[in-house]
Amino acid sequence: MHQEVKTLLFGMLWAAGCSAASSTSLRVDSLRLTRPFRMATPIHTDSTDVWGKPFEQDNLMMEVPVSLKQWRTGECMTDSVIPASEQGGLRLAGFQIENTMFAKYRMSVTSTTRHKTFVDGKEYRDGEERQLLPGRHDVVVKLLQKHGKSDTLTIQIETGQDKYITLNPKGKRLYTFEDYQNGLWAGGTSLSAGGRFMKYQVRRTKEGGERVTTERILDLKTGNEYIPANFVQWAAQGDRYIGWRQERQGETIYEYIDPATGQGTPLYTDALALWGRWTAQDRLMLISKKTEGPRDDPQVHQILQPDDRIAGWRDRNNVQLLDPATGLVSVLTQGQHDSYATISDDGGKILLSVRENDITERPFTFTTLLLLDRETMKADTLVRHDGFLGQCQWMPDNRHILLHGSPEALGGIGKNDPTGKTPSMIQQELFLMDTHTGEITPLTKDFDPSIINVECSHADGNLYALCENRDLQSIFRLDMKSKRWTQVKTSECFVNSFSLARDKPLLSYSGEGASSTYRIHTIDLKSGKETLIRDYNPGRMTEIELGEFGDWNFQSSRGDTICGRYYLPPHFDASRKYPMLVYYYGGCSPVGRYLDSYYNFHNWAALGYVVYVIQPSGCTGFGQEFAARHVNAYGKYTADDIIEGTKKFCAEHPYVNDKKVGCLGASYGGFMTMYLQTVTDIFAAAMAHAGISNPASYWGYGYWGYSYSAVSAADSYPWNNPELMSGRSPLFNADKVHTPILFLHGGSDTNVPIVESTQMFNALKILGRECAFVTVEGQNHHILDYEKQAKWVHTYYAWFAKYLQDDPTWWESMYPTKNLK
Structure with missing residues (x-):
């Protein structure tokens, strides 16, 4: 009774204070009320607690952990009277508030029985001013009802933003920023060479910001899932992946691993703490080696170039090559310029990309492409001092290379703007170079979408490119015989990433839409049939x-x-x-x-x-x-x-x-x-x-x-x-x-x-x-x-x-x- 009198008195004073502020009072006229929870009386090993206070059964029952979400299982109550219960005990009464815009409120909870109030799981003290971010909120009253006695419960909300608020809203809830923050990302798909397995990732963000990322390998034939062990990359052939494990002696063992059994077959034992990417049908390992540049006194720093303000700019990247057959590591590049490499499938040719900074000339960073014969170590220059080239990659025939760049690359042979404006360096084009003849063919001169990344299918010989396509991200196919681009039909209008099976006409991708979250699909490239593999939309968007x-x-x-x-x-x-x-x-x-x-x-x-x-x-x-x-x-x-x-x-x-x-x-x-x-x-x-x-x-x-x-x-x-x-x-x-x-x-x-x-x-x-x-x-x-x-x-x-x-x-x-x- 003391709690009730205190609450009523506060409510009267508070209501008088609110009237001058032109607040609106909203009475909650519908609640859901659970049946009393059955709770056993604990065995007291002593008559008092650690503070010397005697135990009170009511206190124990009010502090018992109960999932507040259980209020939703209760029966609808539209009267302020809580009917008597033969059993008595702890009950939950709850309702929801939905506000379309930020709102401040005060709440008065009046009951003839002992109670505590919670808003979104946090305890609320009667009459205190609280804030509601836009969204739908649970209000739960934890009640302690006496055996055989009825009680009363009334709830009123005072707010100056009543136009935004709905009590006990019907139907689905509104989309909130927290739905984005506490959401899910799925993607990063990659297919095994044989196309039986697909690796993908799911990242979930919990309330509070903790992120949990899981990586799985799905057997597309059986539907079974496996957890990869130290996945490095898919093997060049078949359906195994390359993984690694550490020996006690510090050696790293690289193995071919069967995803279904976890059994490994040795590939190479590394005692030199090397790390790189397996290439040339897994016969070679390409290693990027960072060389640290000179350092200044940490208290004073001389700026050599504009980019010298950026941490790590003085370091340089060089390329090394491991031949597991001999265990020898070859140093491919040395010098003051960053260099990168990609190797032909047969392992005979190495394409070296050498980056040079020149602050006196736009666009200030330039690329020279060298073709290195691995047997003779003789290098020929394919492209010299081009500031508009991006990445490059080998085609399966070991003769042609794909070059990425802006329309100004390679002397502007890909430009297609009759107005003569300076092209945007962000608009990305594709070029095909014949390394035998030096001939270069622009592949996207009459193609409006901008290239993001591209892969070549060993199964059908065609190129597949992820592109900015107006406000979409779409996959396009380039028929290498007709040089004609066609869009690959996908259910998702915004494709985040895709992967090709090396030796099977199969593509996997993850994507989303303007009103739908992530899904993962595969596409049979012969028939065009799309198969939904994972759909995260129902779990996130159903309500x-x-x-x-x-x-x-x-x-x-x-x-x-x-x-x-x-x-x-x-x-x-x-x-x-x-x-x-x-x-x-x-x-x-x-x-x-x-x-x-x-x-x-x-x-x-x-x-x-x-x-x-x-x-x-x-x-x-x-x-x-x-x-x-x-x-x-x-x-x-x-x-x-x-x-x-x-x-x-x-x-x-x-x-x-x-x-x-x-x-x-x-x-x-x-x-x-x-x-x-x-x-x-x-x-x-x-x-x-x-x-x-x-x-x-x-x-x-x-x-x-x-x-x-x-x-x-x-x-x-x-x-x-x-x-x-x-x-x-x-x-x-x-x-x-x-x-x-x-x-x-x-x-x-x-x-x-x-x-x-x-x-x-x-x-x-x-x-x-x-x-x-x-x-x-x-x-x-x-x-x-x-x-x-x-x-x-x-x-x-x-x-x-x-x-x-x-x-x-x-x-x-x-x-x-x-x-x-």
């Missing part, structure tokens, strides 16, 4: 309701089709007016059509926003000319598309409140956010994460500022193109900004230094413009720490709630006003 998603493209004033897509809130009502968020690319890659990202579009929609994702000029995957618009533009074409697209989307969709539109982006997208506010006033609020405010200072100070500028500002520098560097700089145009901007930045960002946000924030403060600046300490360009990532995301959610939903509660809870001047 979640997502809003409508769809494509929305428009014809720009330049005559282009600018692609985009939209996301609508769940339970969308076309008669309402919704605020909108606009998002666009950072770097140069398009914004992919995937579900899992810390820029989570379905989560934004669940918060009550219409979301418009646009693919403006300058991103890769749409062809060379489209990608080249990023170069020497710094916002020119991209901003035009974003502004025009936003205006047209609002005009065609009357459910968007065009006075409540926000925009956000990161890195180059952060620059774009700042730049947009200097040329338009259509946005009511903006967020720039790790954005560039002054191209000249970023060029000179960012770890990769000068090298990224070789992409975005080819051959342009502060001294020869001040109009680009300052004329399109948000900092130099800060006086034109009138939109409230939030600047977010990792405190340890080495890519885009924090000074880029600092100086723009300083400028707007001097100008008296509305802005805020939040640093995430200890984080680099990407905010990856679990707890800090949540606070970072909630910061910009709160910012947009303040300006687009006219509710500053979340922002003021995170960043209360400080009376400092």
Whole structure:
């Protein structure tokens, strides 16, 4: 009775205090109540506990661990009276709260019996102010009912955000940021050479941030799964893998291991602590050997080159080769330049890639390709001093090699842009070289998607490439006879990775979609038949309701089709007016059509926003000319598309409140956010994460500022193109900004230094413009720490709630006003 009187008295005082704050009282009129739990009385070995206090049965019962989730098994109760029970004992009463936006609340729980209250598993003290992040929450009351006695239970919630709150919501719940954070990643598939086994990985993140990664080998014939032992790589033939084990004497034993039996067959015993990749039908091991460069006094450091600020830049990579037949290790390269190698299948030829730095010439790093005859150790030069080449790999015929590079590679033979713009170095092309004749054939000159990675099938002789294909990631096949590209049909629109079985026409891949999480499939390359191997969607998404998603493209004033897509809130009502968020690319890659990202579009929609994702000029995957618009533009074409697209989307969709539109982006997208506010006033609020405010200072100070500028500002520098560097700089145009901007930045960002946000924030403060600046300490360009990532995301959610939903509660809870001047 003392607990009841105390609670009622507090409730009266609290209610009187809340009335002035125009809070709303919500009475919980439906609960689920469990039957009493049967609990045995413990045997007391003493009359008192370790503190000398006598044991009380009620205390023991209230402290007994019980899974609070069991409230969901209870029966529905719509009366405040808890009926008497012959047995008596511990019972659980529970209900749910769903809030679409951040909310503060107080709760009053009144009962004639002893009780404790828990919200999302954490004990709640009556009347204390708590916060609810958007989502669905369990409220459970732990009750101790006396034998044969009825009790009462009433619950009231006081809140100023009742418009966001639903008690005991029906149906599926909304998608939250925690669903992403505490989610699952699946992929990394690789097939054995014979195609019977597939290795894959699953990574789960627990609440709190602990990550657990499991690696499995699946027998595609029987469905059995095995745990690989120290997996190195698949054997070149058959269905075994190469693994290793350590002997007591320190030797490393490499073995061929049968996944099904775990039995090993010796391959090589290494007593030299070597580590590398088996190649040339497992007859050779290619070893990368790091040579440490000279070190300075740790207290003073002379910067030799711009990249000398980066840890490890002075070290050099050289190549060695182990022949297990003789046990001899050959040193293939030595010198001041990094070198890498790939070996032909027959082991006779070695392709050496030698990297040279030249700070006086764009793009500042150059590649020379050498063809080394392993028997004679004679090297011929295939390509000299090319700054636009990437990786290279052998074809199965031991004669041709595949070269990756931008359109400017190899003298520009792959360029296909009639406008003559400088191509984007991020748009990746493929070339085929005949090492006998030196002839080079561009394979993607008339192919718009951008190459990510490629494999050649030994089974059918064709190339298979994972590509940026507009806002998709798709697999394409190149018929090596007709040189014709065709898309491989896949169920998932965004393929994360794929693998080929070396000697069987079989492909495996993992992928996701805009509204679905990871799945793993195999595809028979002869018939095209796809088989679903693992589906993680039901486990993650069955209880979640997502809003409508769809494509929305428009014809720009330049005559282009600018692609985009939209996301609508769940339970969308076309008669309402919704605020909108606009998002666009950072770097140069398009914004992919995937579900899992810390820029989570379905989560934004669940918060009550219409979301418009646009693919403006300058991103890769749409062809060379489209990608080249990023170069020497710094916002020119991209901003035009974003502004025009936003205006047209609002005009065609009357459910968007065009006075409540926000925009956000990161890195180059952060620059774009700042730049947009200097040329338009259509946005009511903006967020720039790790954005560039002054191209000249970023060029000179960012770890990769000068090298990224070789992409975005080819051959342009502060001294020869001040109009680009300052004329399109948000900092130099800060006086034109009138939109409230939030600047977010990792405190340890080495890519885009924090000074880029600092100086723009300083400028707007001097100008008296509305802005805020939040640093995430200890984080680099990407905010990856679990707890800090949540606070970072909630910061910009709160910012947009303040300006687009006219509710500053979340922002003021995170960043209360400080009376400092």
